[in-house]
Each structure stands twice: as structure tokens, then as C-alpha cells.
Amino acid sequence: MNDYIPQKVKILEFYRESPDNFSIVIDFKTDHEPGQFIQVSLPGIGEAPISICSYSKDHMKLNVREIGSVTNSLGKLKEGDEIWVRGPYGKGYPMQELKGNNLLIIGGGCGVAPLKGIIDYVDQNREDYQNIDLFFGYRSVHDVLFRRETPEWKNKYNLMMSVDKAEEGDDLACFEMKTGYLMERMKELDINSENTVAFLCGPPIMINKIIGLLKEKGFKSEQIFLSAERLMQCALGMCGHCMIHGKYTCLDGPVFRWDELENFKND
Ligand SMILES: Cc1cc2nc3c(=O)[nH]c(=O)nc-3n(C[C@H](O)[C@H](O)[C@H](O)COP(=O)(O)OP(=O)(O)OC[C@H]3O[C@@H](n4cnc5c(N)ncnc54)[C@H](O)[C@@H]3O)c2cc1C
Ligand code: FES
Numbered sequence: 001m002n003d004y005i006p007q008k009v010k011i012l013e014f015y016r017e018s019p020d021n022f023s024i025v026i027d028f029k030t031d032h033e034p035g036q037f038i039q040v041s042l043p044g045i046g047e048a049p050i051s052i053c054s055y056s057k058d059h060m061k062l063n064v065r066e067i068g069s070v071t072n073s074l075g076k077l078k079e080g081d082e083i084w085v086r087g088p089y090g091k092g093y094p095m096q097e098l099k100g101n102n103l104l105i106i107g108g109g110c111g112v113a114p115l116k117g118i119i120d121y122v123d124q125n126r127e128d129y130q131n132i133d134l135f136f137g138y139r140s141v142h143d144v145l146f147r148r149e150t151p152e153w154k155n156k157y158n159l160m161m162s163v164d165k166a167e168e169g170d171d172l173a174c175f176e177m178k179t180g181y182l183m184e185r186m187k188e189l190d191i192n193s194e195n196t197v198a199f200l201c202g203p204p205i206m207i208n209k210i211i212g213l214l215k216e217k218g219f220k221s222e223q224i225f226l227s228a229e230r231l232m233q234c235a236l237g238m239c240g241h242c243m244i245h246g247k248y249t250c251l252d253g254p255v256f257r258w259d260e261l262e263n264f265k266n267d
Contacts, residue, residue: 004236006041006084012059014079017145021065021110022075023053028060028085033092034117035227035255038062039235041084046070049232051254052088053113055120063113063145089235090254093199093225095121095128101197102131106210108182108202112136112145114227114254115201119153130195132157137182137206139163141170150175160185183209193218201227211258221259228253228261 013025028038032052040062041047048070054061066075074083095118103122107115122129134157138144141163146153153159154175161177162185163170172178178185183206191214198214200207207226214224230242230249242249245261252260 003089004086006039006086008082009085011077011079011081011083014077014081017063017147018143020067021063021143021145023061023063023146024074024077025054025059025061026083026085029057030060030088031057032088034095034121035092035114036088036090036117037114037235037254038085038087038089039232040070040074041086042070042073043084045073049089049235049250051114051117051227053116053120055117055124061116063110063116065110087235089250091252093118093255095125098197099128101129101195102133102192103129104133104135104191104196104198106135106182106186106198106200106202108137108206109139109143110145111200111202111227113201115199116146116149118199119149119157123156133191134159135182135186136161137164137185137202139165141166141172141177144175144177160189182206183213186210186213191217193220193223197223197225199225199227221262222257224258225255226258226261227255230254 010027011024012027016022034055037049037051039047040050046069050062052060053063064071064074066072105115161175162180162182163177166179228249230244232250233239233241235250237248237251
């Protein structure tokens, strides 16, 4: 199988997560690391990089936010329809090297999708890691993703979820959600940096603030990993569209250890 040639795969399951977000399970069997991505295309419409948000040899799950031509067209498909995929690409989270650590998994909005790949991986390799904390923030109750998986995450791990704001009648109780920015809620927590690594994915403003907070709590840059999103075309290190501070997001990332990027943060 050539990783650079798209192949046609069937959608096994399609369901909505929120008004502008859906998940699909596709019949694509391939080895991959949590944090890698694939290129998804529809003939005549285009191609988009989408993170793998599962960890399975039998199928692959993707979570998509509808923001443009490819993602909106994908959102109109149904079970049994076919899409084109190539990959997986990029560098994922170095889960093997991080064995024995506590894991702090911090996501905002759609940024929770690539992190779900880590959670699925940990589910299958639970004995390799210590405490698992999941901290997820969403704009509102209507934007909460992965409602199917959340009850299980709540049982197995330390889960904290917050929404930026809530309206009267919003059901915050279901996942013991609180209102307020995730960053503000994390400030109040006693987070120990010893033998702990943090994985971050979400809007850049949130990521920058949370990195600052983690530093205050004693984290070194080598203990922080983030998944970056950049405009992409080839995903093969050829077009240069995805460059971030001299690195290719498609080859060197999308997962970077913070010390790989921090010296460039004021560029
Ligand atoms: C490594 C990687 C992993 C990703 N994983 C996911 C995922 O799991 N789920 C998901 O929904 N999306 C993911 N994205 C973002 C997704 O690829 C874009 O939203 C998608 O390319 C939009 O394609 P489109 O044709 O629907 O939109 P277009 O019609 O191409 O664009 C719509 C608008 O969004 C802007 N835009 C497009 N791509 C990006 C981007 N990467 N960053 C910022 N603005 C952009 C365009 O400039 C335009 O203004 C990922 C991106 C990268 C690089
Ligand atoms: S997308 Fe072309 S170089 Fe990375």
C-alpha cells in the first residue's frame, strides 16, 4: 500500500456531535501513532488534513468541524458512502518514551479530537502510565464533543470539563461541568509537575495561556507536547504551506515538544 496514493474507503458510521461537528468511523485499517493525521478528499471538491481520533487496527474514527468546502461536503455524507484517504502522516505523540508518567491531557473545542487518540491508546496500555487527568473546555454546552465516550472517561480517569458560558436551562450537571474558562479553573488546581507530561491541543490563545500556567506550576518545556494546525496542501514536505518556524507541520509535526517551538514564539 502506497501512503501517498489516496484509497477509497467506506463510512461505517456517521453521527453528529454538535450542530457544526460530526464523527465518522471509516473502514480504514492501518498502523499509526496517536496524534498522526490523514488527508481526506472528495473528488471535485478537495482535500483536508484530519487528525486520527481513535486507536484501532480495525477501523479509524475522525471528528470533523464543518468550516469550509471539504468539511461541509463531508458533513452531508451518510453511512455507506465512500471517501478518499491517504496517510497516516506526521509525527505523533511519543507514547512509548513517556511510559511511567502521569498524563495531563488538555483540550479546547475541536482540539479534543487528536487527544482522543491518546485516550484510546492509554485505554489499551493502561498499565504503562500513572494518573490520567483530562481537562476539556468548550465554548458552550452545545459544543461539547464525544458525549458517547465521556461517561466512560469520567469513570476511568480524573475528568474536568468546563464551558466558557452557559444559558438558563443548559444541562451542566450531566458531566459535572462548570462555567468559566478552562485556564481559570486549572489555576485553582493543585497540579504536580513531577513525573508528569502535558498534552495540549486547542485554540492558540488558550494554548499559550495554559503553557504559561504550566510553567508557573513547575513544568519544563520538555514536559509539554502540543499538536499544531497549519494550512496544508501536499502533506509530504514539498509545498512549504505548513511551515511553522522553519519546521514542516506535516513531517516534523503536527505534534511538537514545546522546546522545539518556544524559542520562536515571538517571531
Ligand atoms: C494536522 C492537522 C490536523 C487537523 N485535524 C482536524 C480534525 O481532526 N478535525 C477537523 O475538523 N479539522 C482538522 N484540521 C483542520 C482542517 O484540516 C481544516 O479545517 C480543513 O482543511 C478545512 O477544509 P475545508 O475545505 O472544509 O475548508 P476551506 O474551504 O479550505 O477553508 C475554510 C476556511 O478555513 C481556513 N482554514 C482551512 N484550514 C485551516 C487550518 N488548518 N487552520 C486554520 N484555518 C484554516 C481557510 O483559510 C478558510 O478561511 C486539521 C488541520 C491540520 C493541519
Ligand atoms: S503540507 Fe506541503 S510541505 Fe507540509
